[in-house]
Amino acid sequence: MSGYRYRKPKKLVAEINVVPYIDVMLVLLVIFMVTAPILTQGVKVELPEAVSAPLDVNEDDLPLIVAVKKTGEYFLELGVDKEQPISPAELSLKVGKITRQNPTVQVLVRGDKSVDYGSVVQLMSVLQQAGARNIGLLSQPPEK
Template sequence: MARTRRRRAHRKQVAEINVVPYIDVMLVLLVIFMITAPMLTQGVDVELPNANAAPIQQEETDVLIASVDKSGQYFIDIGGEQSPISLADLQTRVKKVLSQNPNIPVLVRGDKNVSYGEVIGLMVSLQGAGVPNVGLVTEPE
């Protein structure tokens, strides 16, 4: 009976937490998020301004503005000249302007009553013309 008491006296409970399973789970989740994060950021690169943001101060006087009115007509405004134009002609004019001034800012104005597809069609046409970045024009609240 004395021997059984010695065995019990040598066996102590371990009060440490084994964190290895938690580290394994964390690494698996990290790998999953690293794989899925690039899939979530697909789409067109567009700089969207906040509706109640302060106006951007333009250092350059020349700005190319492409617009869509509520009836779906496209307009191009280069230095104050504004005239209705077809989407194919707009694309060729923008290419011509970008060949002369590749750093000109390009802005898109869309009527709030025009369909979303019309604005996207305009942006795709601008992308086809070689415009790297497009800014969207909004009215302050």
């Protein structure tokens, strides 16, 4: 009751003014939306570690394996042509077919130890252009 007596005549606005928050949030949203695609443009490489955890080989989620030989030739482990080297164009075509049906397929690169870094980077770029989002590098555990 006494509180009522001391109330100021001017009406208090008890609600929070949310407009500035929304302004800030929208600006942040724009910044994230613009930067998000830029961030993914680089070649994503999961560098092989000397001692890496073994990959889960899930029957439902088979990985697609691409091998790179010392000579820089590519091999796609599919069907009958496993032993035949494959050109980057054909590799892109075949990987594209798979990623269109199976966008989350894990593509594993099995590079020879002495293969030159450039051809691995080129392969990764081909794979990414073909729609592969999940690319990993196969490594061998160090011999004891």
